[in-house]
Amino acid sequence: MSLLSIKNFAVEVDEKPILKGIDLEIGPGEVHAIMGPNGSGKSTLSYALAGRDGYEVTGGSVTFDGQDLLELDADERAREGLFLAFQYPVELPGVTNTTFLKHALNAKRKHQGLEELDALEFVKAVRKKAKELNMPDDMLKRAVNVGFSGGEKKRNETLQMAVLEPRMAILDETDSGLDIDALKVVSDGVNRLRDENRSFLVITHYQRLLDYIVPDHVHVLSAGRIVKSGDKSLALELEKSGYAEFVDAA
Amino acid sequence: MSSANAFVTDAKESARETAEQVGALGLDKYKYGFETDIEMEFAPKGVNEDIVRLISSKKEDPEWLLEWRLRAFSVWQDMPEPQWQKPHVPQIDYQDIYYYAAPKQTNKPQSLDEVDPKLLETYEKLGIPLKEQEVLAGVQGAPKVAVDAVFDSVSVATTYKKTLEAEGIVFCSISEAVHTHPELVKKYLGSVVPYSDNKHACLNSAVFTDGSFVYIPKGVRCPMELSTYFRINAENTGQFERTLIIADEGSYVSYLEGCTAPQRDENQLHAAVVELIALDDAEIKYSTVQNWYPGDEDGKGGIYNFVTKRAACRGKNSKVSWTQVETGSAITWKYPSCILQGDNSVGEFYSVAITNNRQEADTGTKMIHLGKNTRSRIISKGISAGRADQTYRGLVRVMPRADGARNFTQCDSLLIGGNCGAHTIPYIESRNPTAQLEHEATTSRISEDQLFYCLSRGLGEEEAIALIVNGFCKEVMQTLPMEFAVEAQKLIGISLEGSVG
Amino acid sequence: MTKEIENFLSDLPTRREEGWKYTDLKAIGAVAEGAGWTSAPAARAQRLSETGPLAEIDADTLVFVDGNPVVSDETSDIISVMPEGIEIAPRPGRPLHLAFVSTAIDGEAFASSPKLSLAAKAGQHYALIESHTAIGTGNTLCMPRISIEAPRDAVIKHAALFDESAAGFTLSRIDVTLDQGAEYDGFALQTGLGLTRREATVTLAGEHGFARLGGAYVGRDSSHIDNTTLVVHNAANARSLQDFRGVLDGESRGVFQGKVLVAKDAQGTDGQQQHKALLLSPKAEVDAKPELEIYADDVQCAHGATVGAIDQNQLFYLRARGIPEDHARAMLTEAFLMQSLSGISDMAIRDVFRAHLTTRLGDR
Numbered sequence A: 001m002s003l004l005s006i007k008n009f010a011v012e013v014d015e016k017p018i019l020k021g022i023d024l025e026i027g028p029g030e031v032h033a034i035m036g037p038n039g040s041g042k043s044t045l046s047y048a049l050a051g052r053d054g055y056e057v058t059g060g061s062v063t064f065d066g067q068d069l070l071e072l073d074a075d076e077r078a079r080e081g082l083f084l085a086f087q088y089p090v091e092l093p094g095v096t097n098t099t100f101l102k103h104a105l106n107a108k109r110k111h112q113g114l115e116e117l118d119a120l121e122f123v124k125a126v127r128k129k130a131k132e133l134n135m136p137d138d139m140l141k142r143a144v145n146v147g148f149s150g151g152e153k154k155r156n157e158t159l160q161m162a163v164l165e166p167r168m169a170i171l172d173e174t175d176s177g178l179d180i181d182a183l184k185v186v187s188d189g190v191n192r193l194r195d196e197n198r199s200f201l202v203i204t205h206y207q208r209l210l211d212y213i214v215p216d217h218v219h220v221l222s223a224g225r226i227v228k229s230g231d232k233s234l235a236l237e238l239e240k241s242g243y244a245e246f247v248d249a250a
Numbered sequence B: 001m002s003s004a005n006a007f008v009t010d011a012k013e014s015a016r017e018t019a020e021q022v023g024a025l026g027l028d029k030y031k032y033g034f035e036t037d038i039e040m041e042f043a044p045k046g047v048n049e050d051i052v053r054l055i056s057s058k059k060e061d062p063e064w065l066l067e068w069r070l071r072a073f074s075v076w077q078d079m080p081e082p083q084w085q086k087p088h089v090p091q092i093d094y095q096d097i098y099y100y101a102a103p104k105q106t107n108k109p110q111s112l113d114e115v116d117p118k119l120l121e122t123y124e125k126l127g128i129p130l131k132e133q134e135v136l137a138g139v140q141g142a143p144k145v146a147v148d149a150v151f152d153s154v155s156v157a158t159t160y161k162k163t164l165e166a167e168g169i170v171f172c173s174i175s176e177a178v179h180t181h182p183e184l185v186k187k188y189l190g191s192v193v194p195y196s197d198n199k200h201a202c203l204n205s206a207v208f209t210d211g212s213f214v215y216i217p218k219g220v221r222c223p224m225e226l227s228t229y230f231r232i233n234a235e236n237t238g239q240f241e242r243t244l245i246i247a248d249e250g251s252y253v254s255y256l257e258g259c260t261a262p263q264r265d266e267n268q269l270h271a272a273v274v275e276l277i278a279l280d281d282a283e284i285k286y287s288t289v290q291n292w293y294p295g296d297e298d299g300k301g302g303i304y305n306f307v308t309k310r311a312a313c314r315g316k317n318s319k320v321s322w323t324q325v326e327t328g329s330a331i332t333w334k335y336p337s338c339i340l341q342g343d344n345s346v347g348e349f350y351s352v353a354i355t356n357n358r359q360e361a362d363t364g365t366k367m368i369h370l371g372k373n374t375r376s377r378i379i380s381k382g383i384s385a386g387r388a389d390q391t392y393r394g395l396v397r398v399m400p401r402a403d404g405a406r407n408f409t410q411c412d413s414l415l416i417g418g419n420c421g422a423h424t425i426p427y428i429e430s431r432n433p434t435a436q437l438e439h440e441a442t443t444s445r446i447s448e449d450q451l452f453y454c455l456s457r458g459l460g461e462e463e464a465i466a467l468i469v470n471g472f473c474k475e476v477m478q479t480l481p482m483e484f485a486v487e488a489q490k491l492i493g494i495s496l497e498g499s500v501g
Numbered sequence C: 001m002t003k004e005i006e007n008f009l010s011d012l013p014t015r016r017e018e019g020w021k022y023t024d025l026k027a028i029g030a031v032a033e034g035a036g037w038t039s040a041p042a043a044r045a046q047r048l049s050e051t052g053p054l055a056e057i058d059a060d061t062l063v064f065v066d067g068n069p070v071v072s073d074e075t076s077d078i079i080s081v082m083p084e085g086i087e088i089a090p091r092p093g094r095p096l097h098l099a100f101v102s103t104a105i106d107g108e109a110f111a112s113s114p115k116l117s118l119a120a121k122a123g124q125h126y127a128l129i130e131s132h133t134a135i136g137t138g139n140t141l142c143m144p145r146i147s148i149e150a151p152r153d154a155v156i157k158h159a160a161l162f163d164e165s166a167a168g169f170t171l172s173r174i175d176v177t178l179d180q181g182a183e184y185d186g187f188a189l190q191t192g193l194g195l196t197r198r199e200a201t202v203t204l205a206g207e208h209g210f211a212r213l214g215g216a217y218v219g220r221d222s223s224h225i226d227n228t229t230l231v232v233h234n235a236a237n238a239r240s241l242q243d244f245r246g247v248l249d250g251e252s253r254g255v256f257q258g259k260v261l262v263a264k265d266a267q268g269t270d271g272q273q274q275h276k277a278l279l280l281s282p283k284a285e286v287d288a289k290p291e292l293e294i295y296a297d298d299v300q301c302a303h304g305a306t307v308g309a310i311d312q313n314q315l316f317y318l319r320a321r322g323i324p325e326d327h328a329r330a331m332l333t334e335a336f337l338m339q340s341l342s343g344i345s346d347m348a349i350r351d352v353f354r355a356h357l358t359t360r361l362g363d364r
């Protein structure tokens, strides 16, 4: 059975139809990549799945591990194990990274009926994960994303994912803005989390990322529809030919 | 560096323009200071019930209007002078003013040919086109503008009436509208600025003599700019005009107002009231270039410009945009405001105020958010030079029902020389947790870097300042209709003459 | 009762006066007409007690019980009680805590107007702590007036906490004069339930002076919190900074009237002013009047004021990480206020304030 099952999913923003019937099945442990031209609706799909206000579902259904995802509020979805790495991470002045992570992790643990983590244990665990992502300790004490460079923000998103250990992670252009070394560090971070139960939906413009995070399936999203699906070779093909074929088709 | 470069390329062109314009205006600092020698009819000096009745009978008012004037007058008598303003307004001797002064004319002119040639000459000298084939002086290729010319207490001519009538648009003097469209006047007069609003509006309500009336019918986009040109000519005369503009559902109008007065040693009072009403989906753009005589270098003479301007955005999605360029008057005291009643209605206020020599100005706006998702935007640029003193005073108020209201305010002041003052007094009041208000203000002098940059490119100091000031005001000037933008830009140059060194 | 209070009560300012436009004192008048304001008996002064969260900071402590000073051995040599007021010569380097405690119980209405003047020495550093707390719930009207003279290069750090009961009226005034190179760095945290108005005037009388006025407030229930400031630049090349933040819940009201006045000869002035408020309830209100009055041209002055709601993007970001909405709102609210605390240089005080803010935000 699929972990995430999207059927004929249609979404409007400001009364403008953006997603026009998306079908996508992501099984446990699978990595799917979505590529597509600017404005085709990739971020809209990720926001709608994450439950952002203003993204009005006008048709279709989404189930996550068998339950109706669309019934849940944004925070409930997250606690159920859905994670979105934002294309444009939000700055939170006055909230330190550590505080933020602690609140997020404890919210999830509480939901799972687990005890809150001991503060010391927590800090240790976070430091270790930050280190794996080449993030200096002082970044943990700073306010979330405030004054972070584009690449640092993306690394911070990856850190949050590593700490929260979601069942399903959607990465919206987590590779953009990363230098070559950082791209490798972030990909390693993702790959460390890969296992037979955890699934990923990777949105990207570059085949390069898919050299590191090798996908099981690749989809092309154009004008709010998935117009082609294939295996990892599709990404290579796109790199050569571009989207012209699909833009015309759509 | 790149932004400074862009500034200079863009600026060089307009520097040359400004310099040329300033040069073309000759040496006369206030070129509108002449007086027209014309036979006038005056009511006796001073104000009392009899004068109110006299004005009312001169205007052949209907009974209800006379009563309204008398009520206003009786309220006015008991009303104290306002005290909260920054400028120290000398005690005004209300009994030493003529409340009615009109060019003698046996019959009301039926066409321009019948208008006294002296009057036509006056407006020609002022650069105001009263002949329909002409356009505003000095602007080639500008679109046509319909003009209502108010000379002291009365409207002397309105152009393009026929063309406008074809669209169902009413554009005439208010005294005429009282007779031709009594239902509209009765319904809307005083509905935005009640006669008891403030001391000066109250006096205006009692003794107003003329002004313009505009009605744009449903769904009509007014095909040309409408304009009123106010001229104070006679000595010891107050001007109390009243303007009423009604934009019916889905209509649009752009309206311009200009004003000048002769150079005199004594102060003259101008206490106007302007009321705008925008119904559902209607838009009114109201622009003013105020160039009343400012007084001389020592502050002798000049107009007291105490004006009440207010717009009611009554309908949903309605919009009112005020733009003002204030360079004249000894004392200016006005706050063009918007009452945002209709859901999604929008109010805007764009202002450039320049005070030099001994001028004083206390000006700004009020944005009252009543409806849901109402938005307002305030951009104010103040320039103070010489021994002048200027205050921006603005109120943004969000009422409990105004969910989703937004305001943005930017107020910048520039000081030229160490003997002037510039003040910023915003009042920000919110009673709705979903409203978002943002106010920013800065005060500084002309940046030495900018000045040096211009000088090092060969500009003279005065030219450089005019250029930088024009750049400083650009955001506001851009909102003016083209016909006025040129005049306004020239005015900025002239108003600052002698402020350097 | 002091002459000052009598005069004040007989002619209470009304909202028609510009400076009192947003703060209504009718409730003070109502108490005067009812049981009436009295002075607390001197015997009360012996009831030395709880002086609030700042008590844990090690400092010389001078307690005012219902306005009456309690001079202890610890403080006797730095204080002289004179008929016209209390003169204080604080020890440089040693914090001095002025603790105003009100003990009035229901049915009592104590009014006081302690007058304090602090004399600093040139070039010395001082730390001043001020607190206003209540252990009773009766009516109190406290009108403290503190004046500080800072001679050349003196540095004064001042942290104040206002945490009165719902029946407390505090109308406090502080006047600071800074000579050449002197610094005043003040921060006020206001979390009381009654009516608090704090008028702070700082005059930069010498060149190169520096003044900072910071503040954070939490309005809850029907509290009324008013900050009225005036920073006067009378000398050239001085710098001032004002930074206030407030959160308003329930039916509370926040008022900020801040003014920067730059005199004609104060060239080279840098004056900045900022007020930010967050409205949390449909019955709360905030009124801000940040004012610049400037008579010198070589200045850099600016002010900003914002009033708003919690940022929706931030809220979504927190929720997308699994944090429930209420909790996310509370975090963002706290973060909003905490940012202003970073202006407090003394870490111990900052920690006390931080903890106190968290408690009071939790009490909403």
Ligand SMILES: Nc1ncnc2c1ncn2[C@@H]1O[C@H](COP(=O)(O)OP(=O)(O)OP(=O)(O)O)[C@@H](O)[C@H]1O
Pocket (backbone or CB within 6 Å): A013, A014, A016, A018, A036, A037, A038, A039, A040, A041, A042, A043, A044, A045, A087
């Ligand atoms: N609030 C909005 N109002 C109107 N249109 C919107 C809004 N938000 C998104 N859109 C439109 O929806 C379309 C899809 O946007 P989306 O951000 O999902 O694209 P994307 O595929 O992620 O593009 P990119 O590759 O540039 O990130 C775009 O045309 C965008 O302009």
Ligand SMILES: [Mg+2]
Pocket (backbone or CB within 6 Å): A042, A043, A044, A087, A172
């Ligand atoms: Mg995107």
